[in-house]
Amino acid sequence: MSKVLLVGCGHMGTALVKSWLNLKSHSFTVVDPFNHKKLKNIFKNKKIKILNKAPIQNEIKKFDLIIFAVKPQIADKVISEYKNLEFKKNSIISSIIAGKKINFFKKRLKYAKQFVRIMPNMPALIRNGVSCFVSSNNLSNINKKKINKLFLTVGKTVWLKNENQIDKATAVSGSGPGYVFALINSFEKAAQKLGFSKNQSRELVITTILGSINLMEHTKKEPYELEKLIAVKGGTTEAGLKNLKNYKIDKIIYKTYMSAYRRAKILGKKN
Numbered sequence: 001m002s003k004v005l006l007v008g009c010g011h012m013g014t015a016l017v018k019s020w021l022n023l024k025s026h027s028f029t030v031v032d033p034f035n036h037k038k039l040k041n042i043f044k045n046k047k048i049k050i051l052n053k054a055p056i057q058n059e060i061k062k063f064d065l066i067i068f069a070v071k072p073q074i075a076d077k078v079i080s081e082y083k084n085l086e087f088k089k090n091s092i093i094s095s096i097i098a099g100k101k102i103n104f105f106k107k108r109l110k111y112a113k114q115f116v117r118i119m120p121n122m123p124a125l126i127r128n129g130v131s132c133f134v135s136s137n138n139l140s141n142i143n144k145k146k147i148n149k150l151f152l153t154v155g156k157t158v159w160l161k162n163e164n165q166i167d168k169a170t171a172v173s174g175s176g177p178g179y180v181f182a183l184i185n186s187f188e189k190a191a192q193k194l195g196f197s198k199n200q201s202r203e204l205v206i207t208t209i210l211g212s213i214n215l216m217e218h219t220k221k222e223p224y225e226l227e228k229l230i231a232v233k234g235g236t237t238e239a240g241l242k243n244l245k246n247y248k249i250d251k252i253i254y255k256t257y258m259s260a261y262r263r264a265k266i267l268g269k270k271n
């Protein structure tokens with residue numbers, strides 16, 4: 001059985017652990033000094049150990065996989081709690097912390113050897129996520145398979161070549177659900193302005209979005225082909241779409257990604 005230690009169990013950590021709890025192949029321990037009581041309540045009757053401080057030397061040696069999942073702003077302070085601990089041989093030290101590079105961990109954790117940076121996203125909570133990975137060159141094939149298998153249980157996995165790509169993936173898929181929810185909110189608010197009730201707006205907007213995604217998957221057509229199919233010349237869709245194009249939707253989306261990407265770079269600066 002693989003033993004996993006999660007350091008920091010906030011929004012993303014909880015989403016991952018909730019999806020993993022039923023795995024018979026793994027056991028989970030969580031460290032969260034300020035929320036351990038709340039977590040004990042959330043995970044009542046579940047097979048998970050919750051600690052209020054970093055494990056001591058004897059305990060840390062048991063873990064096959066360590067995942068740091070705290071905010072980038074406190075990463076330095078939190079990692080320093082682990083700096084003198086000798087990890088299990090062949091263990092994987094990983095992080096889902098936005099921006100923080102592998103080198104950041106290498107410099108601080110003198111006993112750590114194999115590193116993986118992971119960028120999951122929130123739909124992992126319902127096993128519909130996508131997780132991007134980049135590793136140190138010395139990650140063994142066995143360890144690569146192990147960590148890939150674990151994250152496959154919460155959605156799709158994508159291995160990237162370098163850390164720049166993972167900062168970009170942070171902007172696209174890590175933060176992505178946030179943009180999608182903002183867009184859904186805009187669609188719903190606009191539908192309400194047209195006079196639909198909140199419930200009707202939800203039904204119309206969500207069913208349209210889900211149906212469109214399913215149609216794309218079913219027909220295997222490119223989105224621009226389906227757009228053309230619906231936006232016939234002189235029709236209503238064409239009239240509506242003119243606005244999206246006039247407001248330069250492509251540019252807005254690109255700028256959204258670039259802002260998040262630049263932020264990931266800034267958060268990772270102290271490397």
Ligand SMILES: NC(=O)c1ccc[n+]([C@@H]2O[C@H](COP(=O)([O-])OP(=O)(O)OC[C@H]3O[C@@H](n4cnc5c(N)ncnc54)[C@H](OP(=O)(O)O)[C@@H]3O)[C@@H](O)[C@H]2O)c1
Nearest residue numbers: 008009010011012013031032034069070071072097098120
């Ligand atoms: N949220 C997302 O959708 C998402 C997606 C992909 C990646 N990420 C990355 O995942 C990381 C965590 O994000 P999050 O949204 O889950 O943040 P979060 O909700 O703030 O979770 C971090 C948790 O770590 C706790 N913590 C503070 N000091 C600690 C310590 N010394 N040891 C262990 N735990 C400690 C925090 O407690 P307090 O809150 O009481 O300080 C909090 O419960 C971030 O680096 C983020 O970039 C997030």
